[in-house]
Amino acid sequence: MSEHIRIGIAGYGNLGRGVEAAIDKNPDMTLVGVFTRRDPAQVTTLGADTVVRTMTELPSFTDEIDVLILCGGSKDDLPVQGPELAALFTTVDSFDTHARVPEYFAAMDAPATAAGTTAMISVGWDPGLFSINRLYSEALLPDGDTYTFWGRGLSQGHSDAVRRVPGVAGAAQYTLPSDTAIDAVRSGSRPVLATNQKHTRECFVVLEDGADAAAVEQAIVTMPHYFDEYDTTVHFISAEELARDHSAMPHGGFVIRSGNTSTEASQTIEYRLALDSNPEFTASVLVTYARAAHRLNQQGRTGAVTVLDVAPALLSPKTPAALRAELL
Amino acid sequence: MSEHIRIGIAGYGNLGRGVEAAIDKNPDMTLVGVFTRRDPAQVTTLGADTVVRTMTELPSFTDEIDVLILCGGSKDDLPVQGPELAALFTTVDSFDTHARVPEYFAAMDAPATAAGTTAMISVGWDPGLFSINRLYSEALLPDGDTYTFWGRGLSQGHSDAVRRVPGVAGAAQYTLPSDTAIDAVRSGSRPVLATNQKHTRECFVVLEDGADAAAVEQAIVTMPHYFDEYDTTVHFISAEELARDHSAMPHGGFVIRSGNTSTEASQTIEYRLALDSNPEFTASVLVTYARAAHRLNQQGRTGAVTVLDVAPALLSPKTPAALRAELL
Numbered sequence: 114m115s116e117h118i119r120i121g122i123a124g125y126g127n128l129g130r131g132v133e134a135a136i137d138k139n140p141d142m143t144l145v146g147v148f149t150r151r152d153p154a155q156v157t158t159l160g161a162d163t164v165v166r167t168m169t170e171l172p173s174f175t176d177e178i179d180v181l182i183l184c185g186g187s188k189d190d191l192p193v194q195g196p197e198l199a200a201l202f203t204t205v206d207s208f209d210t211h212a213r214v215p216e217y218f219a220a221m222d223a224p225a226t227a228a229g230t231t232a233m234i235s236v237g238w239d240p241g242l243f244s245i246n247r248l249y250s251e252a253l254l255p256d257g258d259t260y261t262f263w264g265r266g267l268s269q270g271h272s273d274a275v276r277r278v279p280g281v282a283g284a285a286q287y288t289l290p291s292d293t294a295i296d297a298v299r300s301g302s303r304p305v306l307a308t309n310q311k312h313t314r315e316c317f318v319v320l321e322d323g324a325d326a327a328a329v330e331q332a333i334v335t336m337p338h339y340f341d342e343y344d345t346t347v348h349f350i351s352a353e354e355l356a357r358d359h360s361a362m363p364h365g366g367f368v369i370r371s372g373n374t375s376t377e378a379s380q381t382i383e384y385r386l387a388l389d390s391n392p393e394f395t396a397s398v399l400v401t402y403a404r405a406a407h408r409l410n411q412q413g414r415t416g417a418v419t420v421l422d423v424a425p426a427l428l429s430p431k432t433p434a435a436l437r438a439e440l441l
Numbered sequence: 442m443s444e445h446i447r448i449g450i451a452g453y454g455n456l457g458r459g460v461e462a463a464i465d466k467n468p469d470m471t472l473v474g475v476f477t478r479r480d481p482a483q484v485t486t487l488g489a490d491t492v493v494r495t496m497t498e499l500p501s502f503t504d505e506i507d508v509l510i511l512c513g514g515s516k517d518d519l520p521v522q523g524p525e526l527a528a529l530f531t532t533v534d535s536f537d538t539h540a541r542v543p544e545y546f547a548a549m550d551a552p553a554t555a556a557g558t559t560a561m562i563s564v565g566w567d568p569g570l571f572s573i574n575r576l577y578s579e580a581l582l583p584d585g586d587t588y589t590f591w592g593r594g595l596s597q598g599h600s601d602a603v604r605r606v607p608g609v610a611g612a613a614q615y616t617l618p619s620d621t622a623i624d625a626v627r628s629g630s631r632p633v634l635a636t637n638q639k640h641t642r643e644c645f646v647v648l649e650d651g652a653d654a655a656a657v658e659q660a661i662v663t664m665p666h667y668f669d670e671y672d673t674t675v676h677f678i679s680a681e682e683l684a685r686d687h688s689a690m691p692h693g694g695f696v697i698r699s700g701n702t703s704t705e706a707s708q709t710i711e712y713r714l715a716l717d718s719n720p721e722f723t724a725s726v727l728v729t730y731a732r733a734a735h736r737l738n739q740q741g742r743t744g745a746v747t748v749l750d751v752a753p754a755l756l757s758p759k760t761p762a763a764l765r766a767e768l769l
Contacts, residue, residue, distance in 0.1 A: 218765055248764060256466050401581050421754040
């Protein structure tokens with residue numbers, strides 16, 4: 114296809130850097146620039162040629178940018194920036210506060226509809242790819258149960274909680290899916306499982322000088338809400354080991370649905386992600402859906418949309434005829 | 442949603458029976474009837490109330506049926522029936538001769554476009570759900586490799602080949618994905634693997650009286666094209682065991698793509714089906730896509746389409762707002 118998509122990045126943290134890298138893997142896209150609230154002179158980009166500008170310059174780029182990828186946070190940035198920018202650009206964002214998706218959808222739909230832009234919200238892997246797989250498998254097996262497992266993945270919130278324990282100098286916390294629970298789900302027995310039965314927790318902790326390891330471990334495994342209801346393992350490591358082995362941001366998980374098409378026949382659909390870098394993968398998802406957002410906007414589909422509204426073919430740079438010949 | 446979808450079934454073998462069962466699991470659908478080339482009086486249906494008619498009566502049911510599900514075979518039935526019926530009805534079929542999909546698409550597109558019907562072709566799990574997952578994962582990880590594994594599954598063609606070996610009274614052949622190959626792919630090392638490195642074969646054989654087991658085993662494992670390039674295991678069992686343990690039609694497999702978002706970060710996307718009954722699951726996929734075919738036709742999207750053209754939300758009986766609230 115001869116289409117070429119011009120992308121802008123609004124916000125330049127881990128996710129914005131991932132988007133910059135992902136655009137490089139997609140020859141049908143060009144990066145117009147990174148737009149930041151910081152002083153552009155202080156921002157070092159991955160690409161030597163990447164243009165950095167202030168966020169306030171964005172309104173003068175409406176003719177330059179086909180899709181603006183919003184890389185701000187869901188808590189403070191997107192609820193404010195999102196509706197403002199959707200009034201100017203076709204946007205893609207990774208709004209991920211599950212409970213507030215309907216409210217955010219409405220807040221994006223109004224300005225996008227009025228402006229004739231397309232606002233693709235909540236793009237990523239959960240919400241996002243996992244949501245798509247919940248939908249497919251639920252529709253395919255109406256008589257069934259869906260299970261989501263997260264991990265093995267670094268949890269920022271739980272790592273922070275461990276760091277607040279007296280005597281802890283540094284920490285990383287991983288959430289792991291329970292093999293026992295996964296096997297039970299895969300068996301087709303459709304077990305009832307609470308979140309703490311589906312997951313275990315593993316902590317890597319650097320102690321402060323003179324801290325009591327047993328007391329720290331006890332404080333962690335009994336911590337209400339975070340650890341007390343989970344099977345938790347604590348490993349004590351050196352500051353060097355923490356820096357060397359635990360600075361990546363792996364994540365992933367499973368969506369599994371098992372259901373019955375008859376009393377005799379149980380069927381299982383499983384979708385799994387194993388990610389070395391959570392922000393880089395999320396960025397790749399955003400960039401892929403930027404292609405779809407651009408196409409939907411060109412087709413006249415304006416207002417807020419989600420990944421559930423996107424036909425798979427809209428995601429690929431290949432023509433429909435090539436996709437049929439190669440993938441069907 | 443208040444929509445109600447009236448379904449007809451054309452052809453009543455294993456797949457047609459599966460469709461009849463699947464309609465029962467979807468309260469927004471009604472089965473108008475089964476249409477067969479056989480004498481309707483000789484056909485026993487799963488449901489006591491299912492109406493059976495001859496295929497020749499179909500043209501008088503255009504006002505009664507919203508979507509006709511074509512349950513004939515890809516080799517002889519669909520190439521002839523498909524275009525004829527697409528001129529009368531919105532259709533869904535499971536045409537699965539991968540190499541001839543473009544040709545069949547064109548043959549269905551012309552009559553469907555002329556008649557204002559929608560012909561959804563090649564619906565099932567491969568082609569079908571596996572195709573969708575190849576597309577998603579290829580678009581998400583442009584710098585990567587996709588691997589398809591089939592099994593554990595009963596292969597009709599290979600079972601037939603074993604039955605033709607002198608001394609064999611009965612047989613079932615299963616294709617199994619190789620655990621070694623799956624582990625290599627999951628590791629992110631992106632290995633180059635031929636089909637015979639990805640799969641092993643397992644045969645369950647009933648010998649004729651007085652047959653030489655060693656000679657039969659040798660004839661099987663050295664059979665050109667079918668077994669000689671595979672790691673093949675042969676088990677000799679009794680006729681009773683064959684009937685008791687090997688009359689089901691399990692199947693499934695994996696689509697795995699691993700790719701790099703940067704030199705350091707490898708990402709793996711995996712989709713897996715484990716099916717107790719291949720025809721019942723394929724039937725469930727057909728029925729789910731009948732809902733989408735009906736909606737696409739109502740939206741004015743006529744002509745031939747494939748699963749790659751169907752937005753996930755079109756598959757679900759739930760409203761878009763409910764899907765956003767529950768699944769995102």
